[in-house]
Amino acid sequence: MRLGQTAVVLGGSAAGLCTAGALAPFFDQVLVLERDRLPAGAEHRRGVPQSKHPHFLLNSGRRAIGALFPGFEDDLIAAGGLHLMPSMDAAYLDGAGWSARKRSAMTMIYGSRILIERVLRDKVRELPNVVIREGVTAGGLTFDGGAVTGVEAGERLDADFVVDAMGRGSPVAGWLAAAGWPEPQTQTLDAKVTYTSRWYDLPAERPASWWWRHLVIMPTPDKGEHPAEHDFLVNFFPVEGNRVIACMGSWGLEMPRTTDAFAEVARRVRTPLFADAMERCEPVSEVHLTRSTGNKWRRYDRLRTPPRGLAFVGDAICAFNPFYAQGISSAAGSALLLREHLSRAGRLDDGFGKRFLAAQRKALQVPWRLAMARDQGYECAEGTEKPPEWKRRVLAAVSAPAFSLIVGAAREDDVVDEHFAKVFNLDESLGDMLGNPRVLAGLVRYRVRAALGRHRVPFGFDPRAEPPATDYSTVAAR
Incomplete structure (x- = not known):
C-alpha cells in the first residue's frame, strides 16, 4: 500500500x-x-565518531533489523561478525572476582559499528x-x-x-x-561518562590460556580506599578481522588520552589480564576518547x-x-x-x-x-532527571548489589537467566522481570543459599589469576 x-x-x-x-x-x-x-x-x-568504540548489537536489535532486512544477520556474520555466547566466550570479572563459565540463554553478534553500518548500507542499496x-x-x-x-x-x-x-x-x-x-x-541526565578506546590486531596464534574471546571487567564493589582505575568499566572487545577494541570507561573520572597513558592506566585496573592481553597484541590505532554520553x-x-x-x-x-x-x-x-x-x-x-x-x-x-536506574545513583550526574540527594544515595547503595544478586541468581537458575537476558536485550522491562513471581522466588532462593554458603556454581575466582576455563553448565543444571 x-x-x-x-x-x-x-x-x-x-x-x-x-x-x-x-x-x-x-x-x-x-x-x-x-x-x-x-x-x-x-x-x-x-x-560517526562513536564508531571507534565497542558496539553491542542486542537481540532485540538483531530481530528488528532482520525483520526490516531479511538476511541481515547472515550477511553480518559472513562479513566477519562473530556469533558468541557471552557466558561461555567472555571472561567476566564482577564483584569479588571472576565468574564461572556456563551455558546461558543469551547469544550475541559481535562486530564493529563500521561493519554493522556497511552491511546495512549494502542491504539498503538492494x-x-x-x-x-x-x-x-x-x-x-x-x-x-x-x-x-x-x-x-x-x-x-x-x-x-x-x-x-x-x-x-x-x-x-x-x-x-x-x-x-x-x-x-x-x-536529560549526564552522568559524566567518559570512555577511551584503542584498536589492536590479535596475535596470529592465541595463547593457550585464552579460552575467552571477550574480556569484561566491572567496577569494583569495594567502598574503601582503592585505585581510581578499579572503578572503570573495561572491555577487551572482539570484532571482525581478528581484531579487538580495548576500551576503558568511567563515571566522572579523567581518562587517558595518549597511547603511553592508555598503557600505563591499563596496568592499574582490577586484573593484570587486560594489560597483559594488550601487550600481546599489535596496536593499529591511536587512542580515541568520547565524552558525549x-x-x-x-x-x-x-x-x-x-x-x-x-x-x-x-x-x-x-x-x-x-x-x-x-x-x-x-x-x-x-x-x-x-x-x-x-x-x-x-x-x-x-x-x-x-x-x-x-x-x-x-x-x-x-x-x-x-x-x-544506574546513572541516577552517581553524585556527578547532572540534568533534569537528577534525583533528590536521599534518592540518589539509595540508588547508589542498592543498584550494584541488586545487579550482582541478579547476575548471581542467573548463574544458578535458568528462569532468572532467561528473564535477565530479556531485560539486557530490551525484550522485557526491569519492572516486568522483578514483578514475575517465579523470578522473585529464584532471587530469594539464591540469596538464602548464598547466606548458607550453598552455591551451586562457584564464583569470585582470584582476579589476579587467569579466569577459570572450566565449564560449569552441568553443575548449574544439577
Whole structure:
C-alpha cells in the first residue's frame, strides 16, 4: 500500500538506514540525505565518531533489523561478525572476582559499528526505490500549515513524509520552533561518562590460556580506599578481522588520552589480564576518547499538536549513555514500529503522528528506565532527571548489589537467566522481570543459599589469576 510519492530520511547512519528500510514499502521513492561521503567498505567517517568504540548489537536489535532486512544477520556474520555466547566466550570479572563459565540463554553478534553500518548500507542499496544522497546537508524544513511538506537541502525537496535521524545534535527542534511550534520538553541526565578506546590486531596464534574471546571487567564493589582505575568499566572487545577494541570507561573520572597513558592506566585496573592481553597484541590505532554520553529524551510526544508528516528515530529523539549498548537496538526498534504503524495507516493524518509517538514512547521507556536506574545513583550526574540527594544515595547503595544478586541468581537458575537476558536485550522491562513471581522466588532462593554458603556454581575466582576455563553448565543444571 502506497501512502505517498516521496519520503525523506535525514541522516544515513544506522538509525537512518533502518528507517529507509521501514519506509520503502509505502512510498514510490525514499531519499536518504547524508552529510558525509560514505565509504564503500567498513571504514570510519567523521559523522560517526562513536564508531571507534565497542558496539553491542542486542537481540532485540538483531530481530528488528532482520525483520526490516531479511538476511541481515547472515550477511553480518559472513562479513566477519562473530556469533558468541557471552557466558561461555567472555571472561567476566564482577564483584569479588571472576565468574564461572556456563551455558546461558543469551547469544550475541559481535562486530564493529563500521561493519554493522556497511552491511546495512549494502542491504539498503538492494532496495530499488531507495536512493542515498551523499554530501548533502539538510538546512531546514518546509511547511504548509501544520504539516511538513519538504526539506531544504541546497534545493527544495518536496516530501510526503520526513524522518529525523540526525542524532544527538539534530537541529530539527530549532527548525520547528522557528516555524511556531513550542520547544519540546527535554529530559536529560549526564552522568559524566567518559570512555577511551584503542584498536589492536590479535596475535596470529592465541595463547593457550585464552579460552575467552571477550574480556569484561566491572567496577569494583569495594567502598574503601582503592585505585581510581578499579572503578572503570573495561572491555577487551572482539570484532571482525581478528581484531579487538580495548576500551576503558568511567563515571566522572579523567581518562587517558595518549597511547603511553592508555598503557600505563591499563596496568592499574582490577586484573593484570587486560594489560597483559594488550601487550600481546599489535596496536593499529591511536587512542580515541568520547565524552558525549548523556541521556537525552526530546519529548515530542508531549506536544499538543505534533507536526504532521514528521517522525523521529534514534538519538534524534532519545539518546542513551552508550555504556548500556541500547542505541542501535532502540533505533532499529523504532524503525520497525514505524513500519508497523505505516502498514495500518489509511493516510498520514494528525492521528497517525500521535499514535506513533504514543507507541514509541512506550517502547522507549524500557531502555530509558534502565539507563536511569544506574546513572541516577552517581553524585556527578547532572540534568533534569537528577534525583533528590536521599534518592540518589539509595540508588547508589542498592543498584550494584541488586545487579550482582541478579547476575548471581542467573548463574544458578535458568528462569532468572532467561528473564535477565530479556531485560539486557530490551525484550522485557526491569519492572516486568522483578514483578514475575517465579523470578522473585529464584532471587530469594539464591540469596538464602548464598547466606548458607550453598552455591551451586562457584564464583569470585582470584582476579589476579587467569579466569577459570572450566565449564560449569552441568553443575548449574544439577
